[in-house]
Amino acid sequence: MKNKLFFNFLKSTNAVVGGIIIVLFILIALFAPFLAPKSPNAQSLQNVLMRPSLAHPLGTDEFGRSILSRIIFGARVSLNIALIASAVALGIGVPLGALAGYYGGALDSIVEGLVDITWAFPTILAALAIMFMLGPGLHSVMIAVGVVYWAGYARITRGQFIALREEEYVQAARAVGASNLRIIWRHLLPNSLAPLLVQLSLGMGQVILIEASLSFLGLGAQPPTPSWGSMLSSGRAYLLTAPWLTLIPGLAIMLVVLGFNLMGDGLRDALDPRLLHTKK
Amino acid sequence: MLPVLLAVTIIVFSIIHLIPGDPVRLALGEMSSQQAYDHMRAELGLDKPLYIQYFSFLWRLAHLNLGKSIIYREDVTKLLAAKLPNTLKLTGSALILSYALAIPLGILAAVKRNTIIDYLSMGIAIAGVSVPSFWLGFLLISLFAIHLHWFPIAGYGGIKYLVLPAVTLGFGGAAIVARMMRSSMLEVINKDYIVTAKAKGLRYWTVITKHALRNALIPIVTLLGLQVGWLIGGAVVIEIVFLRPGVGRLIVNSIYMRDFPVVQGVTLILAVTVILGNLLADILYAVIDPKVRY
Numbered sequence A: 001m002k003n004k005l006f007f008n009f010l011k012s013t014n015a016v017v018g019g020i021i022i023v024l025f026i027l028i029a030l031f032a033p034f035l036a037p038k039s040p041n042a043q044s045l046q047n048v049l050m051r052p053s054l055a056h057p058l059g060t061d062e063f064g065r066s067i068l069s070r071i072i073f074g075a076r077v078s079l080n081i082a083l084i085a086s087a088v089a090l091g092i093g094v095p096l097g098a099l100a101g102y103y104g105g106a107l108d109s110i111v112e113g114l115v116d117i118t119w120a121f122p123t124i125l126a127a128l129a130i131m132f133m134l135g136p137g138l139h140s141v142m143i144a145v146g147v148v149y150w151a152g153y154a155r156i157t158r159g160q161f162i163a164l165r166e167e168e169y170v171q172a173a174r175a176v177g178a179s180n181l182r183i184i185w186r187h188l189l190p191n192s193l194a195p196l197l198v199q200l201s202l203g204m205g206q207v208i209l210i211e212a213s214l215s216f217l218g219l220g221a222q223p224p225t226p227s228w229g230s231m232l233s234s235g236r237a238y239l240l241t242a243p244w245l246t247l248i249p250g251l252a253i254m255l256v257v258l259g260f261n262l263m264g265d266g267l268r269d270a271l272d273p274r275l276l277h278t279k280k
Numbered sequence B: 001m002l003p004v005l006l007a008v009t010i011i012v013f014s015i016i017h018l019i020p021g022d023p024v025r026l027a028l029g030e031m032s033s034q035q036a037y038d039h040m041r042a043e044l045g046l047d048k049p050l051y052i053q054y055f056s057f058l059w060r061l062a063h064l065n066l067g068k069s070i071i072y073r074e075d076v077t078k079l080l081a082a083k084l085p086n087t088l089k090l091t092g093s094a095l096i097l098s099y100a101l102a103i104p105l106g107i108l109a110a111v112k113r114n115t116i117i118d119y120l121s122m123g124i125a126i127a128g129v130s131v132p133s134f135w136l137g138f139l140l141i142s143l144f145a146i147h148l149h150w151f152p153i154a155g156y157g158g159i160k161y162l163v164l165p166a167v168t169l170g171f172g173g174a175a176i177v178a179r180m181m182r183s184s185m186l187e188v189i190n191k192d193y194i195v196t197a198k199a200k201g202l203r204y205w206t207v208i209t210k211h212a213l214r215n216a217l218i219p220i221v222t223l224l225g226l227q228v229g230w231l232i233g234g235a236v237v238i239e240i241v242f243l244r245p246g247v248g249r250l251i252v253n254s255i256y257m258r259d260f261p262v263v264q265g266v267t268l269i270l271a272v273t274v275i276l277g278n279l280l281a282d283i284l285y286a287v288i289d290p291k292v293r294y
Helices: A003-013 A011-032 A067-103 A105-120 A123-134 A138-164 A168-175 A178-217 A229-240 A244-272 A271-280 B002-018 B022-029 B032-041 B052-061 B077-113 B116-130 B135-146 B161-188 B192-199 B205-240 B248-258 B260-287
Strands: none
Touching: A003 A011, A003 A178, A003 A244, A011 A067, A011 A244, A067 A105, A067 A138, A067 A178, A067 A229, A067 B077, A105 A138, A105 B002, A105 B260, A123 A138, A123 A178, A123 B002, A123 B205, A123 B248, A123 B260, A138 A178, A168 A178, A178 A229, A178 A244, A178 A271, A178 B116, A178 B135, A178 B205, A229 A244, A229 B135, A244 B116, A244 B135, B002 B052, B002 B260, B022 B032, B077 B116, B077 B161, B077 B205, B077 B248, B116 B161, B135 B161, B135 B205, B161 B205, B192 B205, B205 B248, B248 B260
């Protein structure tokens, strides 16, 4: 089954392209200190707002900092946030969705109610309200975005658990005396991972977009942290004279989000035999 | 819907109480006098027990009173009445634009499946959901305002001020709808009744528009509820990019200034708008799908 899934995944061009983009960005983030030509915060007032050239491959910003170095280190910020915020969202959403789906009844109604309430707030607005309480900064972004995105994971886990809880292998486990916790942990959760993985891939792209938006609004990464969103924000003052200040960080955001979206799409196709069939 | 609305009021009410530290000190600054401090505490009703504060909050809401802005010294309702129409105008135009663009694109992609048209339109759609809206805004400003001078760079006025922000906001929305429209259409055109319609000799496009489209539109209508929330959230950022005086700019400024009543008011009103958008989608869903009757 796993081999078939992997094979289906490889058959999807989208998934492979997305996967390559993500792996590339992960490598850039991991080896940032070796890849960046300069420190991301090293200022050089002689080299302010330089056009892209051999000496400054992606140009320099208003403080003479290397855009290339800041983009490379910015990958760390974006991927870190995507990882931690998604972990927060998974950490809240999966257990709640699992309990709601497995036990049903009042617990299910409460979790469903909480999901509806969360979805009543537009994502960025909810994140803004949480940021208002926590104050600006990357840690606040991680918590705010994680708290905002839990509901999607809860819905998916709940749906999977409802679909699987009456399966024969679950009944068999129950019959041999397995505890509820064991059934949830050893049987239902592993079988619910595939759709969660799709959601995780698509969700990580969304998290990066929200972080960029919050940093653009001045509430996320604080100077001099090289975040792509805040680079875009400070670059907009130079839209006329130095358009590369906005163009390059925007491209970086788009590329990495595109990678996650392509991978998520590819995973979904690989998991859904119907979709594979219709594509033929 | 009512329990969700009530829960939303509790959350919005709690914003002021969940801030670490004393909200009044944060708003006034550490150097403020005791007299000013006591005055604001009383004005915000923070000197009363929590449950009384909540019920008086609900009572004021029932009378459309959202309190007074600390910074602007004006009623929040008044501020919202001035700004909300601008935001709704932007989100409404973006919504119409996104559906007008996405539905034909999605249909075309499904009908011309696995052709260059399909790949191209879905390529644009996936790029649309990946592009940061504010960046797209800058690109459009660069091209259409700075270089071509077709539209103003930013600001607020007639319809020409609305075009670039609405396109920016609507593009992401259109991408989501087009992808959904394509997969929904693909699902429908493989159904037996479509095969029958084709077999009895109807013209292909008649089958698509008369038989397939109505059923394929059902998930798209459900998406409308989600789109309202998505577009309203997106409008917050787009208003900053295009310097439009809407509730997005109002809330961001109020967050910087620690203006609690405004943050509460905007959060509440936008959440209520999303809930109403979902309700509208549910009603439309019942209209379009005869199987669903509430």
